[in-house]
Amino acid sequence: MELSDADLTACCASRRWVAAVAGQQDLGALREISKRVLDELAWADVEEALAAHPRIGDRVGGGAREAGWSRGEQSGMDGAAKELRDALVEGNRAYEERFGHVFLICASGRTALEMLADLRERLGNDAETERKTVRRELAAIVDLRLVKLAEEAGESA
Template identity: 45%
Template structure:
């Protein structure tokens, strides 16, 4: 499953988001992050006094995710190098990986498999603006991490991804 943030018309994207009914807001937020706990926590902070308040609410909700909430969030992310067909969000986020040398993509697939075997979850990185080589280097660098250290890195990467997705949604991009 992958996420598809629904665009909220700019320039009043924040106003439109804040005015959505509870079910509509939850649907929109689940398009940013697949964790219901995250969506509920962010929704509970409205009305937002500005974009920064919404982004801060997102960061706080990400920091507070339980292990189950984090697993839910990760379930909404495509494997690096394998964005879902027709999934514009992950295709855009992983644009730097697309078209990489096939040998490099094979290395990335093998490293992904090693990561998933070690940590029991998809490798999560804010891939926006990264090439396949830099993603692979980061993956290899993170493989020796302890599970606890990796959880905190994943949480921070998720925070970055959510911030980018919210910003794009508010900007109508």
């Protein structure tokens, strides 16, 4: 499986992560190295990756691969009531004020109500606990996207 830097950046926008995993041909090895590298990234590199993620509930436009993935991952927001959407907007704002970055959650397969409940729960975390949680969520998202890349290339996960 031949992946470009653009392919990898669609999975994770941290330049350090892209450089560390570039050149991997085997999906299994790529996924394993990805998890290790994500665990070892400096927080500034994690923040670089976070900056590429939309807020939960924001509909990303455009035809780019990452935008399409984001829309699919957040499909649990489809049809959410206005009150629920408004609560997520307010929750996102409170989270960003508290932690200084976007609320990141692996949204695949989750409903808007589940994501709101997690957001509210995580607002109670201290900074260290939340950073660990963010790394776990980022790793889950990146792993899902790596598998999607492999599927697009006709590889099996």
